[in-house]
Amino acid sequence: MTKKKNELWEWTKALLIAVALAAIIRYFLFAPIVVDGLSMMPTLKNQDRMIVNKLSYEIGEPKRFDIIVFHAPEQKDYIKRVIGMPGDQIEYKNDILYVNGKAYKEPYLDEYKKQVEDGPLTDDFTLEEKIGRTTVPKGELFVMGDNRRFSKDSRHIGTVPMSKVIGKASIVFWPLKDAHIVKVK
Numbered sequence: 001m002t003k004k005k006n007e008l009w010e011w012t013k014a015l016l017i018a019v020a021l022a023a024i025i026r027y028f029l030f031a032p033i034v035v036d037g038l039s040m041m042p043t044l045k046n047q048d049r050m051i052v053n054k055l056s057y058e059i060g061e062p063k064r065f066d067i068i069v070f071h072a073p074e075q076k077d078y079i080k081r082v083i084g085m086p087g088d089q090i091e092y093k094n095d096i097l098y099v100n101g102k103a104y105k106e107p108y109l110d111e112y113k114k115q116v117e118d119g120p121l122t123d124d125f126t127l128e129e130k131i132g133r134t135t136v137p138k139g140e141l142f143v144m145g146d147n148r149r150f151s152k153d154s155r156h157i158g159t160v161p162m163s164k165v166i167g168k169a170s171i172v173f174w175p176l177k178d179a180h181i182v183k184v185k
Contacts, residue, residue: 033069033169035079039145039152042112043067043182044079049174050182052167061085062141062165064099065106067182070143071164073157079169080153080160081108084142087135090127095120108146122148130155141165 035048044050044067052069062068062082072078084090084099091098095113097106113121127142128134131154136142140159145151154160170182 031166033077033079038150039147040067040079040081041147041150043081043108043146044172045178048172048178050079050169050172052169061162062168064104065108067169068141068143069166069169070160071166077166078143078152080143080145080151082141083144083154084127084136084159086138086140088127088142089135090142092122092125094124095122097122109148112146116149125155131158139163 031052033050033052035044035046035050038046064082064085066082067079068082069077069079083097089100097104109121122144127136131142136159139162141162142154142159144153144155172178172182
């Protein structure tokens with residue numbers, strides 16, 4: 001009888017440790033997220049399942065063109081691409097991104113731009129037109145979805161405070177046939 005109690009206790013301890021480790025990993029290190037919608041097409045598809053690296057920004061800030069997950073104002077988590085860093089001036093002219101007056105290539109949009117026949121993928125705008133400021137505020141990010149025509153992003157909800165960023169999303173793990181590491185540039 002004592003041997004069965006010991007074995008049961010050992011299994012219970014192992015199960016409790018496994019559950020605790022899983023909770024710690026999910027809460028502090030990595031978490032799964034499901035892409036909900038078409039705002040990141042063609043880079044990410046609706047219902048793609050990804051891993052969010054929560055540690056990625058404990059050491060430093062996100063980098064331009066990283067794909068991040070953040071808490072949006074509607075009590076929902078959004079997944080978007082970082083376009084503007086704190087202090088940046090952002091402008092789009094003729095479907096070209098300008099940061100602080102310098103043109104940037106966005107190769108992740110090339111395929112999508114070829115498919116658009118009735119105007120630019122990204123309409124012209126200045127940061128001041130969208131958020132009422134000439135630069136991205138300190139401690140905040142300007143983010144956009146890759147599907148520029150159908151994305152609710154900083155052009156609509158404003159800049160994203162760094163405190164709302166959950167982490168970086170860079171690995172699609174499901175569906176298995178589409179599993180890959182998302183390229184930033």
